[in-house]
Amino acid sequence: MHLKKTICLAAALLAVSAWAENVLRGDFLPDNYGGLVDWTLTGQMSFLRLEEKGPEGGPVVRLAKGSGALVHSTLQLVKNEDYRMSFWVRTKDARGPRLEFQDLRARLWHEKYPIPANTQGQWQKLEWSIKVGPSHDNYYNWRVMCAAFPKEGFLDISDPQLEPVSEQAKQKTHRRSTNQPYRARVTPVDPEVNGLDAADARMTFHFSGTLPKEPSKLTLKVALAGREAMAELGADKRATVRFGALDEGSHRAVARVVDTQGQVLAENTYVLRTAPQVKNPTPLKKLNNFVSEIASRPLANEDITFVFARAGWVYLGLDKPVKGVTASLDGKPVLAWDDGLYMETMRWVSAGAHTVKVSGVSEGAVGRLNLRRVKYIYGRNAFSWFYLKPKRKYAGNSFDHAYQKRFGLDRGFNLAVLPAANAKIWQAGTQQAAIRQDLLERGVYITYGTACFLETAPIRNDPVDYADVLFNNEAGRRGLPCCFEENTVRAPRLMKYNAANLWWDANLRQQRLDMYYADLGRMNFFADPDFDIPEMAGYANGGTGEGVMIHEAYYSAPGTREGLDNVYRTMKEQMAQMEQLVPCYVSHLISLCNTFMTVGSWTSWVMPECDYKGFLSRYMQLMATDPAYANIAGIGLPGIYCDEDYYRFAKDALRHYCIEGATDDYGARYGISDLPGYMDNGDFLNGFAGWTVEPAAEGTLVAGSRKGLGTYMRRHRNKFIGPECLGETYAQLTKASNGVNRLSRTITGLAKGECYQLVFASFNLDELDNPKARPQDRETAIKVSFTGATEMPEFTTAFGAGDARFTKFQITTHRHVVCATDDTLTFTLSDGDGLPPGERRCINYVGFRRCYFKDPKDLEDLSQMYRATCSQTPGGR
Secondary structure: OOEEEEOOOOHHHHOOOOOOOOOOOOOOOEOOOOOEOOEEEEEOOEEEEEEEEOOOOOEEEEEEOOOEEEEEEEEEOOOOOEEEEEEEEEEEOOEOOEEEEEEOOOOOOEEEEEOOOOOOOOOEEEEEEEEOOOOOOOEEEEEEEEOEOOOOOEEEEEEEEEEEOOHHHHHHOOOOOOOOOOOOEEEEEEOOOOOEEOOOEEEEEEEEOOOOOOOOOOEEEEEEOOEEEEEEOOOOOEEEEEEEOOOOEEEEEEEEEEOOOOOEEEEEEEEEEEEOOOOOOOOOEEOOOOEEEEEEEEOOOEEEEEEEOOOEEEEEEEOOOOOOOEEEEOOEEEEOOOOOOOOEEEEEEOOEEEEEEEEOOOOOOOOEEEEEEEOEEEOOOOOOOEOOOEOOOOOOOOOOHHHHHHOOOOOOOOOOOOOOOOHHHHOOOOHHHHHHHHHHHHOOOOOOOOOOEOOOHHHOOOHHHHHHHHHHHHHHHOOOOEEEOHHHHHHHHHOOOOOHHHHHHHHHOOOOEEEEEOOHHHOOOOOOHHHHHHHHHHHHOHHHHOOOEEEEEOOOEOOOHHHHHHHHHHHHHHHHHHHHHOOOOHHHEEEEEOOOOOOOOOOOOEOOOOOHHHHHHHHHHHHHHOHHHOOOOEEEOOOOOEOHHHHHHHHHHHHHHHOOOOOOOOHHHHOOOOOOOOOOOOOOOOOOOOOEEEOOOOOOEEEEEOOOHHHHOOOOOOOOOOOOOOOOEEEEEEOOOOOOOEEEEEEEOOOOOOEEEEEEEEEEHHHHHOOOOOOOOOOOOEEEEEEOEEEOHHHOEEEEEOOOOOOOOOEEEEEEEEEEOOOEEEEEEEEOOOOOOOOEEEEEEEEEEEOOOOOHHHHHHHHHHHHHHHHOOOOOO
8 A cells, every 4th residue: 555645746647537537526515404415524513515616616615613524435446546636625723634535444444644734724735646445345435534623713625536547447436426415305203103093193294304594484294095184394393293083004195395385395105004092901010111010920720811002022931930831822832841941931912902821730839920011132142252261272152052051041131032942942053043943933033143134245335225125135035124234324324315215115015124233322313313313213113113223332331430420321311312303213222232341352341440240230220210211122132242250140130120120230239330449540541550560670560551552452442431542551561581570459348258350451562563473372471369369260261352353463361260268359460481581461451340140059050161161172271
């Protein structure tokens, strides 16, 4: 990759043939949504299309206020070919302005070009010759960015140019056809399109578009069932129309927004569905936001009838297995004896009356039947990855079926999708196919992992293909939901291609749409309501109005109480904002509590001072008890990139809140807090404060830092977490020819007899400088010893983490489990045996947390399983 930055054109560039076309849209045409055709504004930056002309007579756009970027995305270029790039710029007091050019995924190629921060109010032309870098799919982003503007600061742009130079580039570069401004849209937002009351139907619509410059009263007109309902749009661009009594069933509705002159500003077609309201629904005892009790009584042979006002999940289970007992739901068997392990299930039922029949209860049988209405429990991945694996060369990703069943992991996350009394489908090697077949037979669908999840790579950047994909998915999957994931939605969002442009067709063909978002915080929600509202409403109303949105709530857990409380508060505020924008949206939202917390694997947004088990418990308690989450559709726990300690806790916490309907802090029952306070400065942000340092020789044990290291460590910068150097500081142990480096810490306030875990990350500094220097003894490079506690060696793990796309060197994540013999312990980290003199080993992310064992038998059984796994593993201890 060769980059030549120049103010004058190179001779080769002067030879560009006259037909070479600019692939950027330089006319800055308004798109009817307050934006620009083919351009997207991200962040909090504002822009204005100026009336004046640029130096070459072209339009001028001004960026000001806040921070962000003006993006021209999804440019289809030719990798490794030459291009000429230029634009005119005029700046005043801009902070950190730059041009960034990258492949769409920003993983293979990413270049930055400086822009003058202050041109003294004069136009200046910037020119570069470039060789476009690699890309997975030949799509690239071109963006002008700025970190901040003072009150009077600005950045003006005119005549942006990107032209192919080489003959190969000229022939294969895609010239974007001239796009027209986007058509404004009028979108139904409340209630769901299938939620109209046949006796008194009404629907609220939102107008997504730019209001006329001159004051003009806008009217919403909806033609439906041979009549027309009208209402004036308010300042929030919303209006509610009432249709009165309608026949039950589906009705085609044509919604239009017109001005006082009769000009149609938006016109769209939808299918609205009416149904009678269910009479006399069964009174439910609300336990928390996730669970309401229908019946809880001693086990007996009986029929229990209940009536749901609307469709939803029902939980049926016994508090303990009772041999001979069976249960059916609406005549279909759902409970039976299963080797005495458990008897429970969850099933989706329609609105209306349903009957549970319990049989086979013998005289004197002891047990209790629980019948509850519960929310959606999202089963993303049946077998999660256990990234903290036994020492040495253990290559397996998960424990065997016996482990899953012993700790309830074969049902804890998957009651929503798996039938009881069918453990055979969890046998190794057949689980995915068997689960899927069982689901299809029962007409049950799960969104990720075992059903029709869209392959999005071929269509990621071309909105024209969405309609075809939607059609093909429907035809190929026989009407099962069409699920779009984060990479799919990224292209239309960057291109301002509204999701509503595709979902209306699915609505007409009664196909459900689901959306999987990578992270709620990266969705840029609420920054542009005219695009966010139709998108949210589109998926909520997709097809039959049963679409769901699944967002991964990445843990952003700081090391302070103030920071943690800010995270919890922000989550609530996001919920309130979403429900305000689209009232029916939250009732379709599933919060996926993510577990990306292993250093070196994707991300670790959890400070080492925080116990992420306690954070999960507090977050789930918040969702279960706070009114802000009263309408949430459900919850999910994927359980990936974590150790079995977290996985077992998450499963039990899920049951505590989402099946049992509890409201207390589950972690507190076991002495687990989100901020336990055992130690601070685990990332050496403050040098060796709080640590005891014993170097082998002068300079062999020092606190260091390396800019950019945090990116490799996957310690993502986040406004809730800490300073920008997060993950870039470390303790460096340089092996001396004589003597040992020792780094110690004392922990107080422990409970005698309880188990705790020490976790930390280590890496080789020489390998960071030279990735080919791959040491072989990563696991034993750091030696750990304890006083005041007995180590449990079967739980000791050390494994190499990292992702080749991001991590330039190997990170080793360590875990040591101990049983406290006193209320105070000291752990010491020192050089491992056999290291050559001069080798530099570094440590960061040192955390100390309480282990989770529900009862003593858990500890005993898990210890035996670990020992058995290690003894069967080549290279095990």
